[in-house]
Structure formats: C-alpha cells, structure tokens
Amino acid sequence: MQGIGGGAAAAAVPGLPAAALAGDVEAIITIGHGSLIGPMPEDFSAHVGESFTLQAPSGSQRVLLAQVDAIAGGAKGGRRPFSLLFRGDGTRAVPQGSYGLSHPRLGRRAVFLVPIGPDQGLGAVTYEAVFA
Numbered sequence: 001m002q003g004i005g006g007g008a009a010a011a012a013v014p015g016l017p018a019a020a021l022a023g024d025v026e027a028i029i030t031i032g033h034g035s036l037i038g039p040m041p042e043d044f045s046a047h048v049g050e051s052f053t054l055q056a057p058s059g060s061q062r063v064l065l066a067q068v069d070a071i072a073g074g075a076k077g078g079r080r081p082f083s084l085l086f087r088g089d090g091t092r093a094v095p096q097g098s099y100g101l102s103h104p105r106l107g108r109r110a111v112f113l114v115p116i117g118p119d120q121g122l123g124a125v126t127y128e129a130v131f132a
Contacts, residue, residue, distance in 0.1 A: 038079055038131060039109070039131060040079060040080065040082075041068050041070060041080060041082040043106065044065060044068045044084055044106075045068050047065050047103065047105070047106065048066065048067065048068060049064065049065065049066075050064070050065055050103065051063070051064055051065075051103075052064075052065060052086065052102060052103045053101070053102045053103075054086075054088075054094065054099050054100070054101055054113070055099060055100035055102070056094045056099050058092065058094065061088065061089050061091055061092065061094075062089045063086040063087060063088050063089065063101075063127065064086060064087045064089075065084060065085075065086055066085045066086060066087045066126070067084070067085040068082060068083075068084055068085075069082060069083045069084075069085070071083060071130070073132075079131065079132075081130070081131060081132040082130075082131055083128055083129065083130045083131070084128070084131075085116075085126055085127070085128055086113070086126070086127045086128075086129070087124050087125075087126055087127075088124040088125040088126070088127065089124060090123045090124040090125075093115055093125040094113070094115070094127075095115070096112075096113065096114045096115060097112065097113065098110050098111065098112050098113075099111060099113055101113075101129075111129045112129060112130075113127040113128070113129050114127065114128050114129075114130075115127055116128050
C-alpha cells in the first residue's frame with residue numbers, strides 16, 4: 001500500500017490526523033494482530049524498555065516505553081483497555097495531541113499522547129497513551 005503524506009487522501013482516514021500519517025496506512029492499521037480492533041497490551045509488553053520514535057511537527061525524538069498497564073473494564077468480547085507510559089528523551093516536551101509513533105518491529109501508528117509530568121529526577125517528560 002502506498003504511503004500517505006497528507007492532503008485529501010489523509011483526510012479520508014477517520015480518526016488519524018494528516019500530520020500523523022507520515023508512513024503507510026497498512027503499517028498503521030496492522031499494529032494489533034493485523035485487525036481493525038487495534039493494538040492489545042501484549043503487542044507492547046515485550047517492548048518495554050525499547051525506544052520508539054515520536055514524530056511531531058517540531059521534529060522527531062526518541063521516547064522509551066516505560067510501562068504497559070491493564071485498565072479495568074472494557075466491552076465484553078472487545079479489546080481490553082490499557083495504557084502505555086513513555087519517557088521522553090529530555091530534549092523537548094510536546095503538548096497533548098496526536099503524533100506518529102513508530103517502532104522497528106511494530107511499525108507506525110497515530111497515537112494520542114498526554115504529558116503527565118516530569119520523570120523523577122531525569123528531566124524528561126512522561127507521556128501516557130490510553131487505549132480503551
């Protein structure tokens with residue numbers, strides 16, 4: 001599948017902002033067992049401690065996946081809600097919003113990140129992504 005770099009084609013993908021679609025749609029959709037249900041906690045659990053690339057309008061930066069947490073609830077038979085905590089690299093913080101997030105094995109995905117505060121003594125910001 002061809003990559004989408006913005007414009008009218010990117011606007012045709014509901015829920016994914018054009019700025020986050022820097023790669024191909026197939027890679028974005030297939031995180032999560034190749035289904036449209038989306039990612040599951042186990043998709044990320046094996047990658048705790050690994051670096052991801054956050055693509056923001058201000059430039060890319062590396063973020064470290066620090067934690068994967070299950071969240072109680074969720075629809076019966078649907079995806080189990082979970083959250084991911086990422087530690088920024090300390091170079092600059094990005095505001096709450098949707099960003100492209102990529103990993104060598106997981107591919108690319110648009111993810112809504114919320115800065116939840118500075119990391120204890122490391123001078124970096126911690127970001128949370130919730131999948132419900």
